[in-house]
Amino acid sequence: MKTKKIHILLLIALAFGSKSSTRYVQAASLVVDSLADTVTTDGHCTLREAIQNTNNNVATNVDCAAGSGADTITFSVSGTITLGSGLPMINDTAGLTIDGSGQSVTISGNDKVHIITVVSLVPLTLNHLTIANGNTVGYGGGGIENYGSLTIIDSIFSNNNNPENHGGAIYNQSGTLNVTDSIFSGNNAKKRGGGIYALGGVVNISSSSFSGNTALEGGAIYGYDCTLTITNNGSFTDNNTPNGSGGGIYNIYGPLTIDDSTFTTNGASWGSGGGGIYNEVGLLTITNSIFSGNSATGSHGGGIYNDATMNISLSTFSGNSAGTGGAIVNEGDNATIANSTFSANNASANGDNGGGIYNTGKLIITNNTLSGNSVPGSGGGIGNIGGTLTLRNTIVANNPGGNCRGTITNGGNNLDDGTTCGWGSASGSMSTTNPLLGDLTGTPAYFPLNSMSPAIDKADDSICTAWPVSNQSQNGVARPQGAHCDIGSYEYDVHFYRNYLPLATQ
Numbered sequence: 001m002k003t004k005k006i007h008i009l010l011l012i013a014l015a016f017g018s019k020s021s022t023r024y025v026q027a028a029s030l031v032v033d034s035l036a037d038t039v040t041t042d043g044h045c046t047l048r049e050a051i052q053n054t055n056n057n058v059a060t061n062v063d064c065a066a067g068s069g070a071d072t073i074t075f076s077v078s079g080t081i082t083l084g085s086g087l088p089m090i091n092d093t094a095g096l097t098i099d100g101s102g103q104s105v106t107i108s109g110n111d112k113v114h115i116i117t118v119v120s121l122v123p124l125t126l127n128h129l130t131i132a133n134g135n136t137v138g139y140g141g142g143g144i145e146n147y148g149s150l151t152i153i154d155s156i157f158s159n160n161n162n163p164e165n166h167g168g169a170i171y172n173q174s175g176t177l178n179v180t181d182s183i184f185s186g187n188n189a190k191k192r193g194g195g196i197y198a199l200g201g202v203v204n205i206s207s208s209s210f211s212g213n214t215a216l217e218g219g220a221i222y223g224y225d226c227t228l229t230i231t232n233n234g235s236f237t238d239n240n241t242p243n244g245s246g247g248g249i250y251n252i253y254g255p256l257t258i259d260d261s262t263f264t265t266n267g268a269s270w271g272s273g274g275g276g277i278y279n280e281v282g283l284l285t286i287t288n289s290i291f292s293g294n295s296a297t298g299s300h301g302g303g304i305y306n307d308a309t310m311n312i313s314l315s316t317f318s319g320n321s322a323g324t325g326g327a328i329v330n331e332g333d334n335a336t337i338a339n340s341t342f343s344a345n346n347a348s349a350n351g352d353n354g355g356g357i358y359n360t361g362k363l364i365i366t367n368n369t370l371s372g373n374s375v376p377g378s379g380g381g382i383g384n385i386g387g388t389l390t391l392r393n394t395i396v397a398n399n400p401g402g403n404c405r406g407t408i409t410n411g412g413n414n415l416d417d418g419t420t421c422g423w424g425s426a427s428g429s430m431s432t433t434n435p436l437l438g439d440l441t442g443t444p445a446y447f448p449l450n451s452m453s454p455a456i457d458k459a460d461d462s463i464c465t466a467w468p469v470s471n472q473s474q475n476g477v478a479r480p481q482g483a484h485c486d487i488g489s490y491e492y493d494v495h496f497y498r499n500y501l502p503l504a505t506q
Helices: 003-021 046-056 459-466 494-505
Strands: 029-031 071-075 079-082 094-097 105-108 114-116 125-126 129-131 142-146 149-153 156-158 168-175 178-180 184-185 196-199 202-205 209-211 220-223 225-232 234-238 249-252 256-259 262-263 268-269 276-282 284-287 291-294 295-300 304-306 309-313 317-318 322-324 326-328 332-337 341-343 358-360 360-364 369-371 382-384 388-392 396-399
Touching: 029 046, 046 094, 196 249, 202 220, 256 276, 358 360, 382 388
Parallel strands: 029 071, 071 094, 079 105, 094 125, 105 129, 114 142, 125 149, 129 156, 142 168, 149 178, 156 184, 168 196, 178 202, 184 209, 196 220, 202 225, 209 234, 220 249, 225 256, 234 262, 249 276, 256 284, 262 291, 268 295, 276 304, 284 309, 291 317, 295 322, 304 326, 309 332, 317 341, 326 358, 332 360, 341 369, 358 382, 360 388, 369 396
Antiparallel strands: none
């Protein structure tokens, strides 16, 4: 009996000892109830005081709760916090969330100071905040400088400025930056990245818009040796690079992936060009996107200037303009464009300038439709000067200045409504043939084929099956629908017309 009691006591002691030796750190919640930018004992918790407490994991400032673990700062007030100096560096490796949900909170640098720095390996999440009027001297980003892991949700960056160097709103150096449902507007950098400058690291942007940002290179975003991904209707509008390149995005040395996004009325003036995107050395991948009304005044590539590897599919280029290459200039040695439409793009310089596409590199164009593009000289649709340009299963028609200029390799089963492309009737191609296109429709837009179009069932099935077409079409119909797949970006859905049009006429 005595031995049994001793065993029980030992088990109880071990249980309590084990429990007391394990330390649990609970996250803290701190509430900012003042718009002041002070550190003083006055019964009110300011944002500066709250950040100090989260960094220190204690109640350094007694007006705010103590920090502990992965902290969250919220607000019980709305308005503008005007900073007299930059906020304390975010350095708690457990992580911090600053959440303005339920309020309307602006953190302003007052056009004088940089706002936030995130230290290496530190996670910071900003939710439902406005970061405005930040200003920095030298490197660092007018709004935020990130070396850690920065997540931005439902936030606005406006009128931040780096008057000497890079990164008007955000300077991301080898960190991870995730941006969702946010707006970058009116930010400026003297050199690179009016909205975001990314030097290394990973940048993911989803469902966000960039408008009216400016820089010498990369009006909205400049990416250098970073992995940059833009998805889910990312929007770039009215971003500019006066006397520079890459009105929307300037990408160098890193992979840039764009899906389901729009680039509208962005501009580059007199530099190397690229009103929407300038891609240098990196891998550029674009799918299901729209480039409209972008310009490279007196320069090259109103929509895109590519000097590297480029793969474009299921996208539309309309109303873009430049000196050469109204929509695209390709100087890269490994470029493909598939299942895409080029309409009403314009190259303004006299000569062989490519109203739709201008190529001096190596480019393969497959199952595209180019119509209504123009130049004052020749090559309204496509101009190839000194490069290797191959067309396959592609329509080039109705382009003022002639459909083609230069040596165009006939990859088979193309359609030209004139004779300028030079393929005659070789390899299943057709010249002097009206494709019978309908009006632009859809998003991204495409030219449908009328029911009597000679392009229907006249493409090479082996080309349609293989990458980059992969049995897809720009109107979302799997290829082929008839005996063979169709020439151009559109696949005529014979089943739709058989099954639904008779009902519509009853």
